[in-house]
Amino acid sequence: MSSGLIWPADKLNALRLGRRPVAEVQASRPDRVDGGKEFLCNAVGEAFGRIGTERIVLPPFTPEGKPTVEAVNGTIKKTLFAGMPGYTHAPTLRGGKPVDPDQPLLHFESFVALVRDWVHWWNHEHTIRSLDGQTPAQAWNADTTPIETIAPDDLHTYTLERHGAPLTINNSGVRWRKKNYIADWMHGLAREKVTLRYLPEHDRRIELYDPRTHRHLGPAFMANQATPEQTRALTRARRCEADRLRAQLKKAEKNRRVRYAAATEPAPPQPLDALPEEQALEHLRDLDGFDLTAQALPGHIPLPAPADEWTRPEPPNSADTCDQKIIEALEQEPRVLLLDEVQWLGQTALEYFRSLWGDEEQRAAVSLVGSAK
Structure with a gap:
């Protein structure tokens, strides 16, 4: 199966269609893939392993590792995408502004149709010199x-990943990844165990099997899917949030730059950005410089309110009140106050503990434990 003879994902498509050259089964060669999730999933890894093909994952930003595919990608960019309205890498005016900002964009259906026409032209009309002038x-x-063509029944689970433990059918269908999946054939199968398989990166539909016989029971679809209007609204909100954060990041990067004065003699650097104290404090307030709670996790669970029968501590109003509270606690019953590592205590602390021990009316004994520094 020569790469480049079919549209770029020839190997992956062949795996999904169940077509493989017999020669490759006998003497296979390594296959180089990029970091795309569709190539790195376990299902594709198992498929490569069954036909004896080694999967080599290329490091990022190394298109030269798979030159045939990248050559096709570069060709469609230059011969098709470059002439489309809204092309990202099109020439721009000074300042990055587009040449024709009011140019109407293509609908997705029209874009797909143009790409399909280009693929047909590439495969059936375009001749390649390295193929002796053939298409x-x-x-x-x-x-x-x-x-060798593999039977469709044998390929049903070929490119589907398997979820680990069997799941249970309940009144809401099958619960997986915090989503409910339901189908008509589940009626009357409550509390039955099923094995789940899914296509990587496509969670709209799953396939369910009998865990004992591995028989395919049928597909199930995500319940309570968001409406198209809700999906579009969510997309717009995410785009606005991304634009806001991007602008905020750009402003923050600009503000954090420090400019220094030119120097002709060895001396400490002198920053040029001088701010009045009031303006600096205002900027700190805008950046939540004084509010450490803004860095806390927003999803933390607050502690419940204390019960009425609990004894709530009364905070002292002064240092003298605090000392009296400690003395009263020590006088309630004979106690021994053991202090370790006293070599690190200063004179003020030792005098304080001495006052607790030296009063004859107090029955607290203070034991000091320490070592030489």
């Missing part, structure tokens, strides 16, 4: 490598 489709059809 990719002609080179593919001329390849005499026998193709």
